[in-house]
Amino acid sequence: MxxxxxxxxxxxxxxxxxxxxxxxxxxxxxxxxxxxxxxxxxxxxxxxxxxxxxxxxxxxxxxxxxxxxxxxxxxxxxxKDGIRMSEAISAGWRIDELAILAASVAYIASRQGSISSRELIRLLEVKFPSWFVEATLRRLVRYGYLERDGDTMRIGWRGKAEIDVSKLLELMIKMDVESEG
Amino acid sequence: MGRSKPMSKRKIAAARREVEKLIAQCRLTVKRGADPFQIDMKESLDKLRSFIESASSLDDIRLDGEALYDLSAVVESQDRWVRFRSSRLFVDPLFVESRVKATSNRILARILVSCWTPIASIDTLTQPALDLAIDYWNRLKPLKGRWSRFSRSSMEYLSLSFDEASKLGLLYDKGFDDILSDIEYHVKQLLSVKGRVEYSEIIGVENWVERVTRAYLLSFLISSGRIGLIYDPSTDKFYVTACSGSDQPRSIAISIGMGG
CATH class of the missing domain: 3.90.1150 (Aspartate Aminotransferase, domain 1)
Known part of the structure; x- marks a missing residue:
């Protein structure tokens, strides 16, 4: 140069x-x-x-x-340094949708990056109604956070770009399940 | 290598099915990232050895090669599996599952937000998009003119002849049962030649409307049990058969491509 x-x-x-x-x-x-x-x-x-x-x-x-x-x-x-919860909410995200995204990315990452969509849906349906799970997963796939290939789910290009997966897993391990913050 | 006693045709067919099953299992394991150590390598290789010794056609040799290739992909996956499990990133999926179940949605959302760095981008209007918008604006009729199309008076006198409605696809020349019987006859004729017919072969016609109609009629025949539908994992295709092989009813979505 x-x-x-x-x-x-x-x-x-x-x-x-x-x-x-x-x-x-x-x-x-x-x-x-x-x-x-x-x-x-x-x-x-x-x-x-x-x-x-x-x-x-x-x-x-x-x-x-x-x-x-x-x-x-x-x-x-x-x-660079992430955003605040209030900013995420004002960007149009619901807490339930963020929770589904967190659970999906962490679960897929713990399974080497790909799982059957049925397994993921079964896990999410423990906490959310099935229509909401289906609709949110469709939205996350459309935005690129997740990627659906037939029956297989992976972390999508946007998920890889925006989410620090190792930090997410680390926080999952360290978190105090009892505290509601 | 000494050749063993020749197998009967039935045994060869059974061995072929076993190898096809093994291929499907290997592919599914690699694709879904399931535990690759669940596949017993020694047993699989023994199975392949006895299969190749009795191989009678070129197809059998090809099948054996395919199975060996897929087994090697599983070995590669085993290597990745071990590396991943020993890496810093590894967390037991069961642990993650239990955490997800036990944690409130608010905490899960908070965890995500703390490791989330959204993309920054700007949506802009490009020159081609602007040209398109100007063109659209210039062609747009005044609002008054557009609304008059839907005025109450014009709606009242709207009428269609039988031929016009038929051309628009609103009416059929034949009754539904007749159309259904026609397609059933067509499918059964194809099935009399070979045991199963690929789904896309039946609906695969040039005309998009005709293709959708055939897919609809076929789904009706399959749902009512007049013909069957099976999925072959070794070819990753759906086949139409003479009768339904499964007692367990289930819903399947099959893509029939994009229409135009």
């Missing part, structure tokens, strides 16, 4: 690409960034990360099924 100014210019271009949603899915593929920003796009993203860090944002790379190289991966900008 020629100069700092050049790096800044490329970072600005990368930021526009990452933020502006042009397809159904947000973010861009590595090869799209390479085409627009240049072959050193990972270095540009590192620089961009340093800049947006102060605004509480973070560039994240997500691999979907069968992808192995950064060129194939999807790059997204996510919130």
């Amino acid at each position: 020629k100069s700092r100014r050049d790096l800044e210019e490329r970072a600005r271009r990368a930021l526009q690409l990452l933020l502006l949603q042009r397809h159904r899915k947000p973010g861009v593929k590595g090869w799209e960034l390479k085409r627009s920003v240049g072959k050193n796009y990972l270095r540009v993203l590192e620089y961009l990360n340093e800049i947006i860090d102060s605004y509480g944002l973070h560039v994240r790379m997500v691999y979907e099924e069968g992808e192995t190289t950064p060129d194939q991966a999807r790059f997204l900008i996510t919130v």
